Amino acid sequence: MELAILAQQTLNGLILGATYGLIAIGYTMVYGIIGMINFAHGEIYMVSAYVTAIFLAVLHYFGLANVPLMLLAVLLATMFVTALYGWFLERIAYRPLRGSTRLAPLITAIGLSLILQNYVRLSQGARSQGIPSLLQGSFAITLGNDERLVQITYVQTLIIIVAFLSMAILTVIMHHTSLGRACRATEQDRIMASLLGIDTDRIIATVFVIGAAMAAIAGVLVTLNYGSFDFHIGFVTGIKAFTAAVLGGIGSLPGAMLGGLVLGLSESFFSGFVNADYKDVFAFSLLVLVLIFRPSGFLGHPQVVKV
Amino acid sequence: MTTLLQVNHLNMRFGGVVALNDCNFQVEKNSITALIGPNGAGKTTAFNCITGFYRANQGQLHFFPPNRPSVNLIQLLGQPFTWTDPIHPRRTLKKLGYKLFGGPHRIARAGIARTFQNVRLFKEMTVLENLLVAQHRQLVGHFLSGILNAKNFRKAENNALDHAMKWLAFFQLTTEANRLAGQLPYGHQRRVEIARALCTDPILLCLDEPAAGLNPQETKALSQLIRRLQKELHLTILLIEHDIGLVMELSDHVIVLDYGEVIAQGPPAAVQQNQKVLEAYLG
Amino acid sequence: MKTFILQPLTTATLVLILTTPISGLVLNGYDFNLKWQPPLLLALTAFFLHLGLMILNRRTTQKKSASSQKTSHHPAWPRLATILLPLLGLILPFLLGKYWLTIAILALIYILLGLGLNIVVGLAGMLDLGFVAFYAVGAYGFALGQEYLGLSFWAAIPLGAVLAATFGVILGFPVLRMHGDYLAIVTLGFGEIIRLVLNNWITFTGGPNGVRVDFPTLFGLEFSRHAKQGGTPLHEFLGIDYSSNHRYLFLYLTLFLVVLATIFLITRLKRMPLGRAWEALREDETACRSLGINHVTVKLSAFALGAMTGGIGGVFFAVSQGFVNPTSFTFHESALILAIVVLGGLGSIPGVISAAIIVTVLPELLRDFSDYRILIFGLAMVGMMIWRPQGLVRTTRPVFQGL
Incomplete structure (x- = not known):
């Protein structure tokens, strides 16, 4: 096995894993706080890809040419709009059903993911869309005395930096601010938290917003990297990000990032060295196996069912 | 007096928290035994270990039903595999069987029924259906005759209905039979839950705070019913209760838990005088 | 203001x-x-x-004190309807043209699928998002069985059912002991795995091109104008004129009988210990276990029966289409079947039937809206859960009288 290929696959895996990790944060935080899977989260990611392209086009129309400024503006604007989608999702699919059966919010979330998918399809058309490549060029790294080079494009570098930076910022927010404290308190015991004067409804909404914003970062980065997307992408990426969340231990924030990286790397190696056609099958099988044999994941706590 | 349930060296930890620490006690046949203690003393944990909803970290739980072989309750839950397993293939296979098909339901089948602190009825089903579900084991065999609605199915179903109605009459709930369980007043729900547990024909009935949320009249009526269960139907009852008055009036044997340890046990009068118990409750 | x-x-x-x-x-x-x-x-x-x-909210809060709760014990479906509706269903295909006949067949398939998923989601309360996997197992099981083993349609119905149930058990056994939401995602993953394998294993399944399925024969009588393998075409045997409708008529009637049998089976099961145990599990799993019910086997029975129904639906789908390919088994199909169950009211048989008919026939009537089909289903699912979680037709509880 050539070292260069190995290194290249590792790099691809890291990039893939970083985006899975970002999306997985949304799943894991929502699960932590309300104990439910947010099925429409993948579609939130899909929406963010469209929003990215639209804002790029709008900025281009207004003649903004400074690439770094443009990227920053697009990132912030996309995060804002996507976060709003996340907030709306919670407001429509989850809040009215608090205290109803377990099944009901899951079904509304699936309904909403169908709505989002088709809303985007009907508004933007079914064909795949794209953005122009903004950052061209790459670093080349030579490994030892090997002739072949490992290519890291600027976009890939950007992905790794932004992904890890945003994860770090989120960790700081969750551990060192009053908002983070309120989130963690609500996660521990919602009734107690509300008795202590925490507006738990607002905290739950905030968690959806944060999750959506993280998915938006992933959406911007992936769109920059691949350049094309369609209204279907939310589905498969959503399941994979969920797999990452489960792999790391659902409910655990570092777990989501770790799970993302592990999934990204293993998927990249699988498609590089075994079979690229079956890489989705591999990811889904991993999901099924993890859920069966270690549902608490790497960093999660085994559940104690209260009787 | 013969022992019905023997609890030896029971230990239960949740992460770093020790919920039960070397608990030893026994439940005599045809007695009313009460498990009391301050909040967080480990009463419900002990209950959950006995009824199989938690797997104890250490210790033995033995159940001695009359005229039947004794049951190792912990084994029924499925134990983890150990490195010595390959030497005893038969034991390992048995273990595997328990791992695959074991669980609290096996304990219920062995003859231990329970109720829950926060009533757990099938809310969207009628009271009668609740009681019929409890007789699932006696009925589920008639599959084909059930599909065809054949005679022996109808007979079994009618027997189950009679059985259910008998318990409803015992708890004065006959008029509620066809109402949705979730729509009943709270006091009735508690009684339905006990009736449902009794429909499984248990030997040992475990009641988790049966009087919680009941008014004084309801509590009094309940205590009379529990007494009748013991006297007329020769059931053994293990109960957790906060209402000390009820415990003192009702029970034959009291076990006091504090911080996961048994600090005293004996007849109610003796326990009431116990210095440790007074300290636990007052200080 | x-x-x-x-x-x-x-x-x-x-x-x-x-x-x-x-x-x-x-x-x-x-x-x-x-x-x-x-x-x-x-x-x-x-x-x-x-x-x-x-x-609306202000109105209802004002009214609330007046109508606190209604008991729901009244027979919702009078006896007359249970006799008239099947008769109507039997007469109907003779009045329809070929186009509507194919839609009626599709509606029946969706009824079957809806009934199957209704067992799993509506009765047993397990959210299965990969129901289409069992549908695919049935369809491909028949198509590939015919291609490689010469399996006949009549043998495929029970075999497809058994095959799908086996898949259900293999998937269900490890998964059903887990937390409820995980089941949803595992079944979702499983559904995708099946579709991707069908799509990628080109040498065996033909990949995206799919597999052709021959139309079945009735006691050796063919439905074609001229017999192919020296047999007798049905119309010659009966001495009537050839019509391409015959084969659809035959398919409709067979399917109709299967649907009737399934409805009968589920109605009976709902009144039986097993059906009660499903519903009890949906209500409270812990309580069930405290009553000696093994939740895994009871759930598994629901899962397997649902899968079986899905498998049979798949066999009929393969025959009605004349060929199968992976695009018929996407997540959207699962979502559509789920929409049928949700719209019909979780657990209600008449509800599922009406919802399946609405979902298949309405888009045909409103051709212009076909683009908006799934969007509308999504909206309906959300609206339904928020405002009418009990569905279009509320399920009634059995009442035991004369006690």
Whole structure:
């Protein structure tokens, strides 16, 4: 096995894993706080890809040419709009059903993911869309005395930096601010938290917003990297990000990032060295196996069912 | 007096928290035994270990039903595999069987029924259906005759209905039979839950705070019913209760838990005088 | 009064911000076109929806004290309907043309699938998002069985059922002991695995091109104009004129009988210990276990029976289409079947039947809306769960009398 290929696959895996990790944060935080899977989260990611392209086009129309400024503006604007989608999702699919059966919010979330998918399809058309490549060029790294080079494009570098930076910022927010404290308190015991004067409804909404914003970062980065997307992408990426969340231990924030990286790397190696056609099958099988044999994941706590 | 349930060296930890620490006690046949203690003393944990909803970290739980072989309750839950397993293939296979098909339901089948602190009825089903579900084991065999609605199915179903109605009459709930369980007043729900547990024909009935949320009249009526269960139907009852008055009036044997340890046990009068118990409750 | 304007206005503004990028700025290559109507329309809708809901809410809170709770013990489906409706179903195909006959067959398939998923989701309360996997197992099981083993249609119905049930058990056994939501995601993953394998294993399944399926024969009589393998075509045997409708008529009637049998089976099961145990598990798993019910085997039975129904549906689908390929078994199909179950009211048989008919026939009637089909189903699912979680037709509880 050539070292260069190995290194290249590792790099691809890291990039893939970083985006899975970002999306997985949304799943894991929502699960932590309300104990439910947010099925429409993948579609939130899909929406963010469209929003990215639209804002790029709008900025281009207004003649903004400074690439770094443009990227920053697009990132912030996309995060804002996507976060709003996340907030709306919670407001429509989850809040009215608090205290109803377990099944009901899951079904509304699936309904909403169908709505989002088709809303985007009907508004933007079914064909795949794209953005122009903004950052061209790459670093080349030579490994030892090997002739072949490992290519890291600027976009890939950007992905790794932004992904890890945003994860770090989120960790700081969750551990060192009053908002983070309120989130963690609500996660521990919602009734107690509300008795202590925490507006738990607002905290739950905030968690959806944060999750959506993280998915938006992933959406911007992936769109920059691949350049094309369609209204279907939310589905498969959503399941994979969920797999990452489960792999790391659902409910655990570092777990989501770790799970993302592990999934990204293993998927990249699988498609590089075994079979690229079956890489989705591999990811889904991993999901099924993890859920069966270690549902608490790497960093999660085994559940104690209260009787 | 013969022992019905023997609890030896029971230990239960949740992460770093020790919920039960070397608990030893026994439940005599045809007695009313009460498990009391301050909040967080480990009463419900002990209950959950006995009824199989938690797997104890250490210790033995033995159940001695009359005229039947004794049951190792912990084994029924499925134990983890150990490195010595390959030497005893038969034991390992048995273990595997328990791992695959074991669980609290096996304990219920062995003859231990329970109720829950926060009533757990099938809310969207009628009271009668609740009681019929409890007789699932006696009925589920008639599959084909059930599909065809054949005679022996109808007979079994009618027997189950009679059985259910008998318990409803015992708890004065006959008029509620066809109402949705979730729509009943709270006091009735508690009684339905006990009736449902009794429909499984248990030997040992475990009641988790049966009087919680009941008014004084309801509590009094309940205590009379529990007494009748013991006297007329020769059931053994293990109960957790906060209402000390009820415990003192009702029970034959009291076990006091504090911080996961048994600090005293004996007849109610003796326990009431116990210095440790007074300290636990007052200080 | 002020809040009555202000709150909906806030909602409308939010909707405007929310929808402007997606529906207002439409990508056109690397450029975009501005469309101002859709976001404004959506915002306006949101405004009036919110206003309407607020007025409605105020009304109901005022009324609430009057009508506290209604007991739901009345026979919802009179006996007459249970005799008349099947008769109607039997007569119906003779009145329909070929086009509507195929739609009726599709409706029946969806009824079957809806009934199967209803066992799993409605009765046993397990959210199965990969139901299409069992549908695919049935369809491909028959198609591939015919291609490689010469399996006949009549043998395929029970075999497809057994095969799908086996898949259900293999998947279900490890998964059913886990937490409820995980089941949803595992079944979702499983459904995708099946589809991807069918799509990628080209040497065995033909990949995206699919597999051709021959039309079955009835006691050796063929449904074609001229017999192919020296047999007798049905129309010659009966001495009637050839009509291409015959084969659809035959398929409809066979399927109709299967659906009737399934309805009978489920109605019986609902009144039997097993069916009660399913519903009890849906209500409270812990309580069930305390009553000696093994939740894994009971859930497994629901899962396997649901899978079986799905498998049979798949066999009929393969025959009615004449060929199968992986695009028929996407997640959308699972979502559609779920929509049928949800719209019909979880657990209700008449509800599932009506919902399946609505879901298949309505898009045919409203051709212009076919683009909006899934969007509308999604909206209906959300609306249903929020305002009428018990579905179009409320399930009734059995009442035991004369005790």
